Amino acid sequence: MAGYVGEDGRRVLDAQAAVLRTGEVKSVDIKYMRGDGLICDLVVTNKATTNAKGKVIGFHGTIQDISERKRAEEQLEKLAYHDPLTGLANRALFHRELNDVLAQKRKKTDAALLLLDLDRFKEVNDSLGHGAGDELLGRVAHRISRALGNRHFLSRLGGDEFAMILKDHASVAEVESLAAQVVAAIADPISLSSGEVTVGASIGIALIPKDGTEASDLLRHADLALYQAKEQGRGRAVFFESTMSTVVQHKIALARDLRQAVQQNSGLEVHYQPQADLALGTVAGFEALLRWNHPVRGNVPPGEFIPIAESSQLICDLGLWILRESAQQAKRWLDAGEPREVAVNVSAAQIWHSDFIGDVMRVLDETELPPHLLCLELTESLMADHAVGRVRKVLTELKQLGVTLALDDFGTDYSSLGYLTQLPFDKLKIDRIFVDGIADTARARKLLEGIIALGRGLGMTIVAEGAEKPAEVEILRALRCDQVQGFVYARPMVASDAIAFARAQDRIAAVAASPVIQAKAAVA
Numbered sequence: 029m030a031g032y033v034g035e036d037g038r039r040v041l042d043a044q045a046a047v048l049r050t051g052e053v054k055s056v057d058i059k060y061m062r063g064d065g066l067i068c069d070l071v072v073t074n075k076a077t078t079n080a081k082g083k084v085i086g087f088h089g090t091i092q093d094i095s096e097r098k099r100a101e102e103q104l105e106k107l108a109y110h111d112p113l114t115g116l117a118n119r120a121l122f123h124r125e126l127n128d129v130l131a132q133k134r135k136k137t138d139a140a141l142l143l144l145d146l147d148r149f150k151e152v153n154d155s156l157g158h159g160a161g162d163e164l165l166g167r168v169a170h171r172i173s174r175a176l177g178n179r180h181f182l183s184r185l186g187g188d189e190f191a192m193i194l195k196d197h198a199s200v201a202e203v204e205s206l207a208a209q210v211v212a213a214i215a216d217p218i219s220l221s222s223g224e225v226t227v228g229a230s231i232g233i234a235l236i237p238k239d240g241t242e243a244s245d246l247l248r249h250a251d252l253a254l255y256q257a258k259e260q261g262r263g264r265a266v267f268f269e270s271t272m273s274t275v276v277q278h279k280i281a282l283a284r285d286l287r288q289a290v291q292q293n294s295g296l297e298v299h300y301q302p303q304a305d306l307a308l309g310t311v312a313g314f315e316a317l318l319r320w321n322h323p324v325r326g327n328v329p330p331g332e333f334i335p336i337a338e339s340s341q342l343i344c345d346l347g348l349w350i351l352r353e354s355a356q357q358a359k360r361w362l363d364a365g366e367p368r369e370v371a372v373n374v375s376a377a378q379i380w381h382s383d384f385i386g387d388v389m390r391v392l393d394e395t396e397l398p399p400h401l402l403c404l405e406l407t408e409s410l411m412a413d414h415a416v417g418r419v420r421k422v423l424t425e426l427k428q429l430g431v432t433l434a435l436d437d438f439g440t441d442y443s444s445l446g447y448l449t450q451l452p453f454d455k456l457k458i459d460r461i462f463v464d465g466i467a468d469t470a471r472a473r474k475l476l477e478g479i480i481a482l483g484r485g486l487g488m489t490i491v492a493e494g495a496e497k498p499a500e501v502e503i504l505r506a507l508r509c510d511q512v513q514g515f516v517y518a519r520p521m522v523a524s525d526a527i528a529f530a531r532a533q534d535r536i537a538a539v540a541a542s543p544v545i546q547a548k549a550a551v552a
């Protein structure tokens with residue numbers, strides 16, 4: 029049935045009454061349902077009709093169909109304010125919405141800003157292609173909207189970043205529970221046309237007005253909380269706390285500088301720490317340890333920057349960099365007549381979030397380093413969250429390349445002994461904490477003896493880390509430990525010093541092992 033839509037009939041009458049009262053021209057945009065059921069946009073313009081004395085005696089007007097123009101405007105609005113991929117509001121609309129919320133100076137304007145970032149988006153994008161990445165974003169957008177309901181505002185800021193504004197919420201607990209629901213909704217496997225993927229999401233939350241009344245403060249604070257969520261292991265929602273600012277900002281700045289160092293290949297250097305063979309007295313190989321000389325802060329210890337790199341994809345680039353550098357170095361030594369094994373530390377993220385096996389193959393191929401001269405040091409964190417079968421499969425594939433596998437920092441983490449027996453490690457690196465104190469307490473010695481016996485029983489080469497005193501070396505020798513890596517022999521050094529040390533050490537060992545010397549020793 030033809031007629032005005034909603035209150036539009038009243039608005040026309042009001043405008044006409046105003047024309048009669050004031051004599052001014054009035055235009056109103058209205059919606060009108062035509063006889064065929066289509067709704068069109070009209071503009072009704074009324075002008076006063078006056079008599080010869082200028083007195084208003086009525087009105088006349090025009091009605092113009094502006095449906096086309098309105099449609100174009102709506103289209104433009106959609107383009108300007110919506111993300112074409114997901115159909116969600118875009119960054120521009122998000123800013124408008126956030127400012128609107130902040131501008132509402134009602135007494136109780138409690139609200140919350142949530143920033144969400146997908147945890148393994150890059151992985152899907154890189155391995156399955158951009159088409160799958162786009163499809164995934166669409167699915168994720170749908171899941172978030174469903175979990176959030178339509179009471180709240182959701183937008184995609186770009187890439188795999190989404191922002192939510194929860195308005196008029198009842199309590200912090202409600203924000204927390206909604207955030208947890210969103211995280212849970214994304215954690216379930218998502219099926220794409222190219223297969224099933226599992227991603228996760230991390231969320232940072234800033235409360236309005238508690239954590240800020242300006243858009244820029246709120247965004248910064250939600251971002252800091254998001255960073256914390258990622259650092260705490262992803263797949264979680266974290267509220268902003270004022271103490272985060274300094275600590276996290278420092279880390280964010282370091283992460284940015286480290287990324288630059290990797291990209292520009294500046295300030296990074298590999299140091300090599302010798303590993304002594306206890307039986308022969310020679311240098312069996314070296315561990316490659318990363319050193320970063322920051323342009324302003326000077327040397328930043330790996331204990332500080334490795335975890336920062338690990339909380340982002342940066343560790344994969346950094347890990348590949350040191351792998352390539354160390355392999356090139358080992359090949360240069362080999363070419364100079366010194367076949368020395370180089371051990372490179374590998375983070376769990378490299379294994380799970382990059383094409384690590386492919387990287388090792390490429391590096392071996394490029395450098396022409398015989399694989400037996402490359403050792404990969406993995407820690408027990410590799411086994412966190414992964415079934416033993418999956419870990420074994422990856423390790424077996426690596427071993428098939430001919431490289432040596434070492435389990436690093438043994439005893440500091442998850443260490444299920446049952447686990448250990450099922451994995452194809454060649455070397456066991458016993459952490460410093462088990463070497464510390466063996467010269468002083470029988471208990472410490474007993475523990476170390478047990479670990480060495482266990483490793484030997486599994487056919488592994490045993491390397492003790494962190495021996496600092498000659499007395500410790502003697503005990504390790506007595507316990508039939510194979511190798512020692514510690515300050516008692518040498519600290520990590522630049523490549524030229526490391527190889528010079530090894531040559532000198534090998535010469536001493538050769539002299540000590542010569543029949544003449546041994547005979548002399550026997551006589552004495």
Ligand code: C2E
Pocket residue numbers: 301316317318329330331334347350373374375405436437460493494495496513514515516520
């Ligand atoms: P890690 O792999 O267990 O390396 C051995 C660490 O023990 C090195 O510390 C080494 O300098 C130190 N160390 C060796 N002997 C002694 C000793 O007698 N006494 C003491 N107090 N320390 C000793 P660094 O170089 O500071 O590295 C710390 C950790 O950072 C490494 O532990 C490793 O987990 C990580 N890291 C270093 N470079 C890399 C890298 O390129 N990639 C990855 N993913 N992690 C790395």
Ligand code: MG
Pocket residue numbers: 315373405436
């Ligand atoms: Mg190591």
Ligand code: MG
Pocket residue numbers: 436437457459493
């Ligand atoms: Mg270690």
